[in-house]
Amino acid sequence: MKQLKFSELSNIIKKELTNIKFQLDLKNEGIIINVFDGIVRMYGLYDAMYGEIIEFVDNIFGLVFNIERTNVGIVILGDYKNLSEGMKGKCTGNLLKVPVGLELIGRVVDTLGIAIDGKGTIKKKKKDLIEKIAPGVICRKTVNQPLNTGIKAIDSMIPIGLGQRELIIGDRNVGKTSLCLDVILNQKNKDITCIYVAIGQKKSNVVKIVNVFEKYGAMNYTIVVVASASDPAIMQYLAPYTGCTMGEYFRDRGKNAVIVYDDLTKQAWAYRQISLLLKRPPGREAYPGDIFYIHSKLLERACRVNKKFVGNQTKGRRNTTGSLTALPIIETKGGDVSEFIPTNVISITDGQIFLETNLFNNGIRPAINVGLSVSRVGGSAQTKIIKKLGSGIRLSLAKYRELESFAQFSSELDKITKKQIIKGRNITELMKQKQLNKRSVAELAILLYAANKDYLNDVDIKKIAFFENELIKYLNIKYKKIRNLINKKGKEEYIEQLKQILEKFKENHR
Ligand SMILES: Nc1ncnc2c1ncn2[C@@H]1O[C@H](COP(=O)(O)OP(=O)(O)O)[C@@H](O)[C@H]1O
Ligand SMILES: [Mg+2]
Known part of the structure; x- marks a missing residue:
């Protein structure tokens, strides 16, 4: 055997060493570097996608949120206490999905769609x-069908159309939740599916709400998605998207759905918390740079889609338009709508209903500030008869607001001004509405007609509620046929008949 020289030997070793390839597969697997506050940093996972689900031991899952040069930031869905440094996690190749379909109606589920x-x-x-x-844009259709909320002030002055996004904004305890619950309760027997997403609320509160739904039969057409205050921030952040996906199921099948996000302020807080933990650069009010996007991408999904889109989704089985109407709620502090999150969401939505503490405390409930509330698309969706009658009401109230400050010196005012003030006051009184007390199109129409044509003027302000009840009773007992006709068709021609009904009512109730 030939003896190798020392220099030859070192050359061979060098050559062999360069040929060795380290076969460590870190493409789909990673190793935990650290775990803190529901966030995991991992080394490896070179193939991970943004938003991909990562699987750990014991059926723990996480979502890829940050992909950085040296590590991947993952937010754990749920409990993370069993995870520790050095453990492995692997890519699943899946993005987060939730169950959708009719089976969910009547159920209360969490962010992942689990009952x-x-x-x-x-x-x-x-x-x-x-x-x-x-x-x-090419899949969309203009919003031109009304969503009858059953709330007098909204249906007459701030109408909402199917597929619209109308913000409900106001301080705490001004009736934001109650208003939206009423909208849901009033959709009974209307073939509209409702979704209520509770974000960051107390569990006891949610139980109360579900009980109300059950009591009034609303669970027959409602899905409740809950990410309560005690759930991890990631669940509160994702809950609105879960609800939206469940709502889109109906929209894409040519049905109508209404979704309430109660509330998006808390969702923004949850997202801020996650972003700060991930060490993303904070911006205004410590919110991350994409805080606008999380709300716009959510609310853009609420829309009305055209027949072609529905046809494509259902493989030609349906030939109708579909819609998802969104009622996001934002809670303000001290009535300040110029804060960061409120202004963002105001600019995304098609209008806002502004609820005020002052009005609420003065007994004007729902505490809608009619001057500051708008609906940017609903007018074209409003029922014709209500549209015709409602414009007068809006005008009268606007005049009343101007004159209100003079009301104290009423003795020195001229006759016309006095009359306008009385009219405005009466209409404000008429627009008050108790919870669980919906008004159908016909009922609203006759009330608006009465207000417009000064039937309220000789009614004492304390008796307006009584007048309303009597009139509604009269309509419902004596004029069922015409009432049903107005409710169904809502045409302007019926205004003539309203006049006759009111004249008869006046005769009977002298
Ligand atoms: N139209 C109304 N008439 C009488 N009380 C109301 C009305 N709307 C709300 N409330 C009451 O006001 C309180 C606060 O309402 P809530 O909807 O919880 O406010 P928010 O969601 O704005 O914090 C509740 O106790 C509710 O019963
Ligand atoms: Mg509330």
């Missing part, structure tokens, strides 16, 4: 992505 109402697991047929791109 939490103790009525057993949901036999889920279909799943869909939680984050989706909103339908493009």
Whole structure:
């Protein structure tokens, strides 16, 4: 055997060493570097996608939120206490999906679509992505069908159309939640599916709400999604998207759905918390740079889609338009709508209903500030008869607001001004509405007609509620046929008949 020289030997070793390839597969797997506050940093995972689900031991899952040069930031969905440094996690290749479909109606679910109402697991047929791109412009149709909320002030002055996004904004305890609950309760027997997303609320509160739904039969057409105050921030952040995906199921199948996000302020807080923990650069009020985007991408998904879109989604089985109407709620502090999150959401939505503490405390409930509330698209969707009668009401109230400050010196005012003040006062009184006390189109029409044509003028202000009840009773008992006709068709021609009904009513109630 030939003896190797020392220099030759070192050359061979060098050559062999350069040929060795370290086969450490860190493409789909990673190792935990650290764990803190529900956030995991991992080394490896070179193939991870943004938003991908990462699987850890013990059925713990996380979502990829940050992809950085040296590590990947993952937010854990749920409990993270069993995770520790050095553990492995692997890519699943899946994005987050939640169950959708008719089976969810009547159920209370969490952010991941798992039933939490103790009525057993949901036999889920279909799943869909939680984050989706909103339908493009060519898939959309103009909003021109009314969503009858049953709330007098809204239906007459700030109408909402199917597929619209109308913000409900105001301080705490001004009736924002109650207003939206009423809208949901009033959709009974209307073939509209409702979704109520409770974000960051107390569990006891949510239970109360579900009980109200059950008591008044609203669970037959409602899904409740809950991410309560005690749930991890990630669940509170994702809950609106879960609800939206569930609502889109109906929209895409040519049905109508209404979704209430109660409330998006808390969702923004949750997202801020996650972003700060991930060490993303904070901006105004410590919110991350994409805080506008999280709300716009959510609310853009609420829209009315055209027949072609529905046809494509259902493989030609349906030939109708579909809609998802969004009622996001924002809570302000001290009535300040110029704060960061309120201004963002105001600019995204198609109008806002502004609730005021002052009005609420003065007994004007719902405490809607009619001057500051608008609906940018609803007018074209309003029922014709209400539109015709409602414009006068709006005008009268606007005049009343101007004159209100003079009202104290009423003895020195001229006759016309006095009359306008009385009219405004009466209409304000008429617009008051108790909870769970809806008004149909016909009922609202006759009330508006009475207000417009000065039937209220000789009614004592304390008796307006009584007058209203008597009139509604009269209409419902004596004129069922015409009432049903107005409710169904809502045409302007019926105004003549309203006049006759009112004249008869006046004769009978002298
Ligand atoms: N139209 C109304 N008439 C009488 N009370 C109301 C009305 N709307 C709300 N309330 C009462 O006001 C309180 C606060 O309402 P809530 O909807 O919880 O306010 P928010 O969601 O704005 O904090 C509740 O106790 C509710 O019963
Ligand atoms: Mg509330």
